[in-house]
Amino acid sequence: MKKLSIGIIVLFLSLSNVSFSQDGNTSGGMKFFEGTWNEVLAAAKAQNKYIFVDAFADWCVPCKWMVANVFNTEAAGSFYNEKFIMYKYDMEKGEGVDFAKKYDVRVYPSYLYFSPDGEIVHRSVGSKPVEKFIEDGQNAVNPEKQFSNMKKKYEEGERSESFLYDYVHALANANQKDELIAEAANAYLSTQKEEDLVNEKNWEIIQLLNDVNAPAFKYLEQNRDKFAAKYSEAQVDMKIAFTKMQDLQKAGKWDEYAKITAGFIDKYAMADYGMLNQFAWTFYEKVNDKKMLKKAEKWAKKSVELSKEYANTDTYAALLYKNGKYEKALQVADEAIELGKKSNEDYSGTVELKKKIEKKLDE
Numbered sequence: 001m002k003k004l005s006i007g008i009i010v011l012f013l014s015l016s017n018v019s020f021s022q023d024g025n026t027s028g029g030m031k032f033f034e035g036t037w038n039e040v041l042a043a044a045k046a047q048n049k050y051i052f053v054d055a056f057a058d059w060c061v062p063c064k065w066m067v068a069n070v071f072n073t074e075a076a077g078s079f080y081n082e083k084f085i086m087y088k089y090d091m092e093k094g095e096g097v098d099f100a101k102k103y104d105v106r107v108y109p110s111y112l113y114f115s116p117d118g119e120i121v122h123r124s125v126g127s128k129p130v131e132k133f134i135e136d137g138q139n140a141v142n143p144e145k146q147f148s149n150m151k152k153k154y155e156e157g158e159r160s161e162s163f164l165y166d167y168v169h170a171l172a173n174a175n176q177k178d179e180l181i182a183e184a185a186n187a188y189l190s191t192q193k194e195e196d197l198v199n200e201k202n203w204e205i206i207q208l209l210n211d212v213n214a215p216a217f218k219y220l221e222q223n224r225d226k227f228a229a230k231y232s233e234a235q236v237d238m239k240i241a242f243t244k245m246q247d248l249q250k251a252g253k254w255d256e257y258a259k260i261t262a263g264f265i266d267k268y269a270m271a272d273y274g275m276l277n278q279f280a281w282t283f284y285e286k287v288n289d290k291k292m293l294k295k296a297e298k299w300a301k302k303s304v305e306l307s308k309e310y311a312n313t314d315t316y317a318a319l320l321y322k323n324g325k326y327e328k329a330l331q332v333a334d335e336a337i338e339l340g341k342k343s344n345e346d347y348s349g350t351v352e353l354k355k356k357i358e359k360k361l362d363e
Contacts, residue, residue, distance in 0.1 A: 029072035032086045037095065040087045041118045050121075050141055051114035052084040055100065057092050059311065059345045060108040061274070062127035070130045079134050083141055084113075092346075107175055113140035121146045125175040136173070147174050154184065164188035165205065172208045178246065182211035189216040198226055207239055212247045238268055249282075258283065258292040265299060273306035281315045284322055297323055310339040314350045321353060326360045333357060 032054070033040055044051045054071075056063040070076050080086060091100040091108065099105070103112055103120060113122035113136075122140035139145035147170050154167055164187050171181045185205050192202055197219055206216050220227060221240060228236045241264040248257035261279055269275040276299040283296035300316035313336040320329035333354045340347025 028074040029077040030080045030086055031077070032088050037087070037089075037099070040085060044085050044114070044116050044118065047085070048116045049085045050083060050116060051118070052080060052086045052137065052140075053112040053114070054086070054088045055091050055096075055103075055105045055108065055110040055112060056088065057108045058090060059343075061309070061311070063109040065127050066109055066133075070128070070133050073130050075130050076133060080137055083137060110175070111136060113137070113146075119148075121148045123147055123174045125173070139170075145170075159187060161188065161191045164191070165201070168205055168208055178210040182209055182214060185209040186211065186214050186216070189214075194219060198223070198230055203227070203231065210243050210246050212243055217243060234268055238264070254286045255289060258287045258289060262292060262295050265295075270299075270302060271306070273303040273312060276300065276303035276306070277312040277315050280312075280319060284315065284318045290323075293319065293323055308339070310336055310343055310345050310347065313339055314347070314353070317350065317357075318353055321357050321360075326357050330354065330357045330361065 033043065035043075040051060043049070054063075054066075089096045089099055091097065091105050091110075103123075105112070107125050109127065110125045111123060111133075112120055115121050122136070122145075124136045128136075139147075143149055145166075150163075150167050150170050153163065164184060168181060168184045168188055171184055185208060188205055189197065189202065189209075196202060197206065197216055202216075206220055209217060211217055220236070224236055224240065241260060245257055245260055245264070248254075248260065261283075265276065265279055269279070280296045280300040280303065283292060283299075287293060287296065297316070297319040300312060300319050303312040304316050313332060317329050317332040317336050320326075320332055333350055336350045337347050337354070339345075340350060
């Protein structure tokens with residue numbers, strides 16, 4: 001089961017057998033180059049244009065949201081069509097698999113930006129409003145804001161307060177490893193007075209910091225009420241819980257992880273079908289406590305009730321199977337397979353699950 005957790009207009013092109021598409025949009029949206037990656041590189045070099053790559057997977061809901069709500073807008077089309085040659089790559093099919101490995105694409109959607117010479121200079125991830133998406137593109141063509149150049153400056157010793165603030169955001173936007181974000185975030189926060197950590201600018205950085213041992217995180221825990229009064233109890237409690245959950249997940253302490261996660265989900269996430277599905281699946285894969293698995297089954301069921309899709313229906317079937325409810329699991333697995341067929345998603349994992357369920361029913 002896969003989870004989580006997103007060109008230019010030319011009149012003449014000196015390459016044969018290539019074209020541009022807009023995923024069904026007839027005007028105004030982003031126009032994507034159709035051809036091979038080598039043809040993209042050749043076109044970019046010939047036209048001295050940057051390259052934008054939408055790295056996606058066909059089951060990715062945020063990827064589809066971006067196509068419908070951002071890529072097909074006049075604003076995105078106007079900016080990206082002028083500045084970039086644009087290309088789409090399914091990271092789980094054909095050449096996309098090797099592309100994902102080469103450029104360390106770990107989440108979808110991911111956006112990769114290349115220079116006209118084919119060197120990667122910038123990257124970002126996730127669904128976002130059109131304004132933020134255009135800002136990504138603006139940063140990609142600005143040497144001062146390009147992620148590759150910022151990374152180089154940091155490695156060469158740049159540690160000014162303003163640079164560190166921007167660099168932490170760039171690391172997070174590029175979905176870099178928590179350790180790298182924490183290192184830069186701690187460097188930035190060390191330039192701040194303790195009493196100023198609660199201000200809005202520093203709270204932004206603390207929210208990106210996933211390090212339970214960081215002085216700023218310890219300060220957040222100790223001054224939870226002060227932060228909650230300025231922002232909100234839910235926002236602060238979610239940050240504290242998420243940071244602890246990620247730490248326990250990395251350490252493989254699944255029993256402790258399950259307890260904290262269960263409290264968090266029951267209090268803050270029962271209306272979020274995506275989050276319910278994500279955590280339910282993690283419990284299916286990693287948690288063996290029967291009481292906790294029953295909770296995860298309820299989350300998966302609630303997720304399906306909120307928005308029935310292939311991914312969460314498959315998760316629900318898997319948890320029913322793990323909880324020994326084989327007849328119901330078989331029924332839900334069949335529903336997931338039908339949903340996968342209708343949405344043209346890879347449902348092979350559910351087919352394998354169905355075989356396991358049928359084997360149990362035959363015993």
